Amino acid sequence: MNAHESTDLEESMFVAEPLGVEDPRVHPAWLPPEAFRALGARRVLVHGDGLLVDTVLDEVTRACTRYGGRVWHSPSWDVEVDLVLTLRDADELPNSAVEAARSAAEAALVDVADGATLGDEGFLLARAGELTVVLADAPAGLLYGLFHVVRLCAGAFDPARPPELHRPALRRRMLNHWDNVAVHPVMGQVERGYAGGSIFWAGGRPRGDLARIREYGRLLAASGINAISVNNVNVGRAEAMLLTDRLGDVTEIADVLRPYGIRVHLSVTFAAPVVLGGLTSADPFDEDVRAWWAATTRRVYERIDDFGGYLVKADSEGQPGPFTYGRDHADGANLLAEALAPYGGVVHWRAFVYNHHQDWRDRSTDRARAAYDHFAPLDGRFRTNVVLQVKFGPVDFQTREPVSPVLAAMPATRIAVELQVTQEYTGQQRHVCHLGPCWSEVLRFAPWGPGGRTIADVATGEAGTGGGLVAVANTGDDLFWTGHPLAQANLYTFGRLAWDPRLDATAVLDEWMTLTFPPSATAEPELVRRTLHEIMDDSWRTYERYTAPLGVGFMVHPGDHYGPDVDGYEYSRWGTYHFADRDGVGVDRSRASGTGFAGQYPPYWADVYESPQTCPDELLLFFHHVPYTHVLHSGSTVIQHIYDTHFAGVEEVAVMRRRWQTLNGMIDPTVYERVAERLDEQVRCATEWRDQINTYFFRKSGIPDARGRRIH
Numbered sequence: 001m002n003a004h005e006s007t008d009l010e011e012s013m014f015v016a017e018p019l020g021v022e023d024p025r026v027h028p029a030w031l032p033p034e035a036f037r038a039l040g041a042r043r044v045l046v047h048g049d050g051l052l053v054d055t056v057l058d059e060v061t062r063a064c065t066r067y068g069g070r071v072w073h074s075p076s077w078d079v080e081v082d083l084v085l086t087l088r089d090a091d092e093l094p095n096s097a098v099e100a101a102r103s104a105a106e107a108a109l110v111d112v113a114d115g116a117t118l119g120d121e122g123f124l125l126a127r128a129g130e131l132t133v134v135l136a137d138a139p140a141g142l143l144y145g146l147f148h149v150v151r152l153c154a155g156a157f158d159p160a161r162p163p164e165l166h167r168p169a170l171r172r173r174m175l176n177h178w179d180n181v182a183v184h185p186v187m188g189q190v191e192r193g194y195a196g197g198s199i200f201w202a203g204g205r206p207r208g209d210l211a212r213i214r215e216y217g218r219l220l221a222a223s224g225i226n227a228i229s230v231n232n233v234n235v236g237r238a239e240a241m242l243l244t245d246r247l248g249d250v251t252e253i254a255d256v257l258r259p260y261g262i263r264v265h266l267s268v269t270f271a272a273p274v275v276l277g278g279l280t281s282a283d284p285f286d287e288d289v290r291a292w293w294a295a296t297t298r299r300v301y302e303r304i305d306d307f308g309g310y311l312v313k314a315d316s317e318g319q320p321g322p323f324t325y326g327r328d329h330a331d332g333a334n335l336l337a338e339a340l341a342p343y344g345g346v347v348h349w350r351a352f353v354y355n356h357h358q359d360w361r362d363r364s365t366d367r368a369r370a371a372y373d374h375f376a377p378l379d380g381r382f383r384t385n386v387v388l389q390v391k392f393g394p395v396d397f398q399t400r401e402p403v404s405p406v407l408a409a410m411p412a413t414r415i416a417v418e419l420q421v422t423q424e425y426t427g428q429q430r431h432v433c434h435l436g437p438c439w440s441e442v443l444r445f446a447p448w449g450p451g452g453r454t455i456a457d458v459a460t461g462e463a464g465t466g467g468g469l470v471a472v473a474n475t476g477d478d479l480f481w482t483g484h485p486l487a488q489a490n491l492y493t494f495g496r497l498a499w500d501p502r503l504d505a506t507a508v509l510d511e512w513m514t515l516t517f518p519p520s521a522t523a524e525p526e527l528v529r530r531t532l533h534e535i536m537d538d539s540w541r542t543y544e545r546y547t548a549p550l551g552v553g554f555m556v557h558p559g560d561h562y563g564p565d566v567d568g569y570e571y572s573r574w575g576t577y578h579f580a581d582r583d584g585v586g587v588d589r590s591r592a593s594g595t596g597f598a599g600q601y602p603p604y605w606a607d608v609y610e611s612p613q614t615c616p617d618e619l620l621l622f623f624h625h626v627p628y629t630h631v632l633h634s635g636s637t638v639i640q641h642i643y644d645t646h647f648a649g650v651e652e653v654a655v656m657r658r659r660w661q662t663l664n665g666m667i668d669p670t671v672y673e674r675v676a677e678r679l680d681e682q683v684r685c686a687t688e689w690r691d692q693i694n695t696y697f698f699r700k701s702g703i704p705d706a707r708g709r710r711i712h
């Protein structure tokens, strides 16, 4: 629409209903129509131009059509409005009230931020007399501002609301889909996917449901996410071809997500010059290889001019990499970065590199050490458009791990922190496990010691040049997007924490509840809210209580990683052992007598972790092998702690289920039923965990439960 075309959109624009409103295939998640009621009942003026401004208009128009409000786009006559969404550099409007509101917002900006720029994605929300104003420098800021108004509901129109400035702390807030194009014989359509098939791919082809992808983009934008990789980091033949012959499939996705400010990235195989280009080598120092990447990347940008870049898993779990050619990972990453640089693209290079053919008899090799050993010596050698993507913990997304020491070891490298929203090790979206508190702990951790810079600061980087936050997606073609309806909260929370890592995880959960279960459409809203908090707030710690104890990790069933199997990985090649014997349990990672992993931390934490006397209880068995009679800071012995937490964890899950039952009849019955089924499974599985873990350690240690409960 032309900027100065003055149109009453209510009358002239045809806007399709968002998917999910009339379409029973999909739940609207945190954007149900009801969440737009406060906005949709208002008179709204949108001023500015651009693709994302059109998206704002589209959203506002739909809401107003439904709830009786009105919308104008840059009108050239006087209109009375309640909300103005305007770009700062948009022309003056012949409307004195609106112009007064814009000046008031500018003045508010001087007050709250010394008139600073709002940036590519930031916005200011302010009251100006009877009006609410959202001011942005760029269209994406206007879109984020709109979703903020939606989140605030009627609060956005509160005359007493002070001005608020919002700018994302992290520039890139990215989701990685581990979606296969072709169905993998073991991993299926989505590797570690617990929400049905892929939104993007089905049986070797694009899934073709562009309306659903668009709806997904909407949800992601409303949570703050602005980048996505659309295929698995394990790249097979069909997936490799997305870079060349099947680039059109990626272009189509990029076109659909662009109006929501989401840039598309692609996982590529390091062997692409061989696999796709017919070269005999993929050696980063080979001129033909460099030329192949340059030409291939140019063709990508010819089709997708805002393409985000490449994501690479190299020399890891069977994926090819630079080691084949005697090169290191800086050489490998820089090769791709060089090809992307002319277009402003980045390469996300994963630090998840370890020996997955370890001999369990070899006590000197420690998987936890691997990423640091490989990457820390390379600090300073990566090009500026390389982002080193580091899993938050040193092993593999366990329920409890220390923060990876790599995050503090590479000050001259752009670092992204990788989280896992898909619940591979945290209940696979059959269990309620709200991960916000876990991620907040990670992001607030100060690796150089209390009061120092945090992990969020590392991801932000100096002057915002950090690599951002990345997470493995938990979504699929399931009716509820995420399998477990309450797992939607994890995706929402990831986006919000990536926008602002200082947010309180429980407050974010509350936001999600208000949007997903709008009070105006819910019988007994306070009861629903309270019950959801009781079920979800502490659910990560509950999950921790009934699974592997005190940070030792794994103990899951090999392969599918679901349910208990205490020794399942104990004699395997994967390097994830607990070393339980009749006297004690845990991995000695101290410098003095163990693998030395504790020494990879800056001095403060290296000292804390070095000794069982100072190591925090929740990580004790990650760092130390201790007798079952070792007394924790809590005052309990290790063995009694194992018994107590496992009995408590199952009781907590039983209480969750009872609480959920009190919501029967108060919320959408399809949501109610799905969660109820999954809570039955959670109770069953938690009971299995409790009994296997308690029995295992009772048999190993011979020490009875001090409280005489039944152990088999």
Ligand code: GCV
Binding pocket: 178, 191, 192, 233, 234, 313, 352, 396
């Ligand atoms: C995509 C773990 C998972 C793998 C995954 C890998 C990774 O090992 O079990 O399925 O592969 O992490 O992060 O690359």
